[in-house]
Amino acid sequence: MADLSIDFAGIKSPNPFWLASAPPTNTGEQIMRAFDAGWGGAVWKTLGEPVVDTSSRFGAIEVGGQRMVGFNNIELITDRPLEVNLREIREAKRRYPRHAVIVSLMVETQDDWRTIIQQVEDTGADALELNFGCPHGMCERGMGSAVGQEPEVLKTVAGWAVESASIPVLVKLTPNIGDILEPGVAAVEAGAHGLSLINTIKSITGVDLDRMVPYPVVGERSTNGGYCGPAVKPIALHMVAALARDPRVTIPISGIGGISTWRDAAEFIALGASSVQVCTAVMHRGFRIVEDLCDGLSHFLDSKGMRSVAELRGKALGAYVEWGDLDLSYKVSAHVDPAKCIGCELCLVACRDASVDAIHTGPVPLAAGHVAATRDQAIARAAGSGVHVTWVDETACTGCNLCSHLCPVPGCITMKDVTGGKPFESWNDRIAKGTHKAGHHG
Numbered sequence: 185m186a187d188l189s190i191d192f193a194g195i196k197s198p199n200p201f202w203l204a205s206a207p208p209t210n211t212g213e214q215i216m217r218a219f220d221a222g223w224g225g226a227v228w229k230t231l232g233e234p235v236v237d238t239s240s241r242f243g244a245i246e247v248g249g250q251r252m253v254g255f256n257n258i259e260l261i262t263d264r265p266l267e268v269n270l271r272e273i274r275e276a277k278r279r280y281p282r283h284a285v286i287v288s289l290m291v292e293t294q295d296d297w298r299t300i301i302q303q304v305e306d307t308g309a310d311a312l313e314l315n316f317g318c319p320h321g322m323c324e325r326g327m328g329s330a331v332g333q334e335p336e337v338l339k340t341v342a343g344w345a346v347e348s349a350s351i352p353v354l355v356k357l358t359p360n361i362g363d364i365l366e367p368g369v370a371a372v373e374a375g376a377h378g379l380s381l382i383n384t385i386k387s388i389t390g391v392d393l394d395r396m397v398p399y400p401v402v403g404e405r406s407t408n409g410g411y412c413g414p415a416v417k418p419i420a421l422h423m424v425a426a427l428a429r430d431p432r433v434t435i436p437i438s439g440i441g442g443i444s445t446w447r448d449a450a451e452f453i454a455l456g457a458s459s460v461q462v463c464t465a466v467m468h469r470g471f472r473i474v475e476d477l478c479d480g481l482s483h484f485l486d487s488k489g490m491r492s493v494a495e496l497r498g499k500a501l502g503a504y505v506e507w508g509d510l511d512l513s514y515k516v517s518a519h520v521d522p523a524k525c526i527g528c529e530l531c532l533v534a535c536r537d538a539s540v541d542a543i544h545t546g547p548v549p550l551a552a553g554h555v556a557a558t559r560d561q562a563i564a565r566a567a568g569s570g571v572h573v574t575w576v577d578e579t580a581c582t583g584c585n586l587c588s589h590l591c592p593v594p595g596c597i598t599m600k601d602v603t604g605g606k607p608f609e610s611w612n613d614r615i616a617k618g619t620h621k622a623g624h625h626g
């Protein structure tokens with residue numbers, strides 16, 4: 185069995201699964217129950233000057249009957265007194281010495297940082313996470329993403345924290361920025377010991393068209409909030425990978441954003457994360473999901489012959505290159521399995537209206553050049569039976585793979601490699617050889 189335990193900048197954790205700073209980490213009682221359920225660590229709900237929250241404060245996107253595919257909140261940091269939180273942190277760490285207790289912080293002045301860091305360190309917590317990411321409410325008060333969006337300010341404030349702390353300091357980044365490398369590198373330069381990302385993405389999930397108020401409705405008004413949940417995973421994955429492959433980023437990364445399954449977690453780790461954090465999936469389904477996360481990751485590592493999480497870390501980073509280094513010789517072509525096709529023609533319409541009109545129905549023409557992979561079966565089935573047959577004209581197909589994404593039948597449309605042994609050639613190779621002029625290509 186693979187070893188799931190990790191050492192993240194000196195923070196020891198029995199597995200890489202941490203609860204993100206959010207409602208599931210609001211109290212010691214919750215965090216201790218989460219540890220009992222199997223979570224390796226938890227980032228305490230952000231401490232600072234206690235706030236007053238609104239009612240309501242969540243919005244959500246449903247897609248095709250699946251609830252909370254995207255989730256939005258206008259919640260602020262903790263609304264509980266600092267002394268109560270500190271007492272509970274001490275208790276949680278005392279009772280769970282082998283689990284990672286990380287405390288998220290957001291305060292204003294250098295003195296405030298020094299004081300609260302001292303108070304948290306006195307509890308025995310393992311590490312600090314600086315919340316420079318909250319995109320609503322706190323940023324209007326000069327904190328949260330107001331710091332995370334200004335690399336120089338981030339560097340100064342993170343520097344204060346690093347200077348005051350004797351335990352590891354993680355900087356949590358906001359995705360509400362043009363280039364994630366700027367705040368990420370600023371955090372490294374400030375001496376941070378780790379990065380966490382992403383916090384939520386500025387958003388409005390929708391509008392109540394009867395009341396003419398955006399969601400979430402607070403009386404007669406609303407405001408922009410922070411987006412998270414499965415919908416944000418691609419954005420988070422990119423940002424984690426962009427940092428992980430940058431040689432200036434020499435500190436470990438805790439990946440956050442839309443993680444619900446072991447596979448999501450494995451993807452973040454393969455793109456450079458050393459631990460992962462989860463919020464929305466736990467708000468949706470509870471602490472118990474960690475059993476599947478641990479089992480799934482453990483079996484996956486075993487199946488790949490990897491003995492530890494560290495062996496998986498960054499495994500897919502080498503394959504993440506700039507567009508100009510992709511192989512332009514590589515070619516795939518769509519193939520429709522006639523035994524699975526239900527004749528809905530979604531692929532045909534999409535290919536005709538949004539691509540190159542390479543998908544057809546009915547008997548396959550025998551004209552030269554129309555050599556569909558399914559031709560023989562298609563002809564046989566279409567001939568006597570009048571069965572609806574969809575086939576791909578391989579000579580016209582550009583291998584964009586739109587059809588394979590929208591086909592409702594799993595495994596019906598697959599992409600076949602038709603490169604035919606052509607040697608690798610990238611755009612940058614062509615520029616180097618002078619076959620193409622440098623400039624815009626997309």
Ligand SMILES: Cc1cc2nc3c(=O)[nH]c(=O)nc-3n(C[C@H](O)[C@H](O)[C@H](O)COP(=O)(O)O)c2cc1C
Binds near residue numbers: 413440
């Ligand atoms: C209701 C709610 C409250 C949150 N509060 C905090 C917070 O206090 N501090 C913080 O750093 N992040 C906070 N977050 C952001 C999460 O920690 C996490 O970065 C984000 O939700 C993305 O992860 P997910 O897609 O797994 O939810 C909050 C998120 C939600 C949904």
